[in-house]
Amino acid sequence: MEQSKITILLADDEPDILEFLGYNLEKEGYKVLKAKNGEKALKLAREHKPQLVILDVMMPVMDGMEACTQIRKIPELEGTLIAFLTARGEDYSQIAGFDAGADDYITKPIKPKLFVSRIQALLRRYKEVPEESNIILLREFTIDKNRYVVVKGDTEVTLARKEFELLQFLVSRPDRVVTREEIFANVWGENVVVGDRTIDVHIRRIREKLGIDSIRTIKGVGYKFDEG
Numbered sequence: 001m002e003q004s005k006i007t008i009l010l011a012d013d014e015p016d017i018l019e020f021l022g023y024n025l026e027k028e029g030y031k032v033l034k035a036k037n038g039e040k041a042l043k044l045a046r047e048h049k050p051q052l053v054i055l056d057v058m059m060p061v062m063d064g065m066e067a068c069t070q071i072r073k074i075p076e077l078e079g080t081l082i083a084f085l086t087a088r089g090e091d092y093s094q095i096a097g098f099d100a101g102a103d104d105y106i107t108k109p110i111k112p113k114l115f116v117s118r119i120q121a122l123l124r125r126y127k128e129v130p131e132e133s134n135i136i137l138l139r140e141f142t143i144d145k146n147r148y149v150v151v152k153g154d155t156e157v158t159l160a161r162k163e164f165e166l167l168q169f170l171v172s173r174p175d176r177v178v179t180r181e182e183i184f185a186n187v188w189g190e191n192v193v194v195g196d197r198t199i200d201v202h203i204r205r206i207r208e209k210l211g212i213d214s215i216r217t218i219k220g221v222g223y224k225f226d227e228g
Contacts, residue, residue: 003029006123007048010034011041011067012056012085017108021054021085024112025119038062042070046189049076051126052119054106057086065100072101073185075172081126083119136171138227140212143168150210157209162187166202170215174227177218199223 008030012018015036022032033048035041038055039062045053053071055064062070068082083104098105104122106115136143141152148164150157159167165187170178183199203215203223216224 004031006052007031007033007050008119009041009044009048009050009053011036011038011054011059011064013037013059014056017056017085020112021115024116028116028120030119036060038064038067041067045071045077045080046074050080052081052083052123054083054085054119055102057084065096068100068102070185073182075186079126081122083122136168138171138214141210143171152210159206159209160202163202163206163209166199167206167210170223170225171227174225177221177224179222181222183222 008025010018010022010025010032011034012021013036018034018036022034025032033044033050035044037059041053041055042062044050053068055067057064059067064084064086068084071077071080071082081103082101083106084102085106085108087108103125104118106118110118134145136145141150141157143150143164145168148159148161150159150164150167166183169183169187180199188198203217207213207215214226216226218224
């Protein structure tokens with residue numbers, strides 16, 4: 001992939017480091033996004049889907065470890081690489097970073113040429129996630145993700161936008177129990193406040209409109225779409 005097509009998200013609460021590292025990455029032709037804390041980094045990652053995220057461990061609002069954990073829960077960012085940038089070189093910190101889902105660990109301060117070299121080496125490991133088909137074929141119906149339409153037999157069934165997105169999220173994870181927290185985060189977004197019964201109501205409407213019993217309620221946990 002050409003460097004001009006690669007987006008790198010850089011998150012650090014020290015403005016000088018953001019400016020210094022960002023400048024060196026931009027000089028190499030990369031597109032650079034900057035965040036001052038983990039929460040902002042998570043928001044930018046959702047919006048821009050960068051190929052690489054570089055996170056400082058110690059940041060306000062949301063630290064790098066938590067931001068990494070949350071990014072790893074986003075299906076669209078499955079192929080995104082994550083590296084921690086920190087002055088802490090203790091073994092336990094590195095182990096915690098890898099446990100959270102990091103691909104690499106860069107200790108600062110670091111010389112610009114070495115930093116860029118590490119980033120280039122890391123990006124060679126990047127693999128694009130194959131684009132999914134816009135049509136999902138199931139036993140009883142077809143989901144057209146482009147048109148936001150569900151077709152059952154010869155009939156188009158109208159679903160509200162969130163009903164459609166919820167159905168699509170569940171069927172993309174067949175035979176797997178999906179927690180309520182995962183649904184809220186991926187369908188509504190973590191910063192949107194909705195009532196506890198919101199998911200239940202949407203599930204009930206989907207079942208009624210499509211006349212299906214494929215979506216099972218797993219009491220106390222979440223929901224599961226039975227493919228078989």
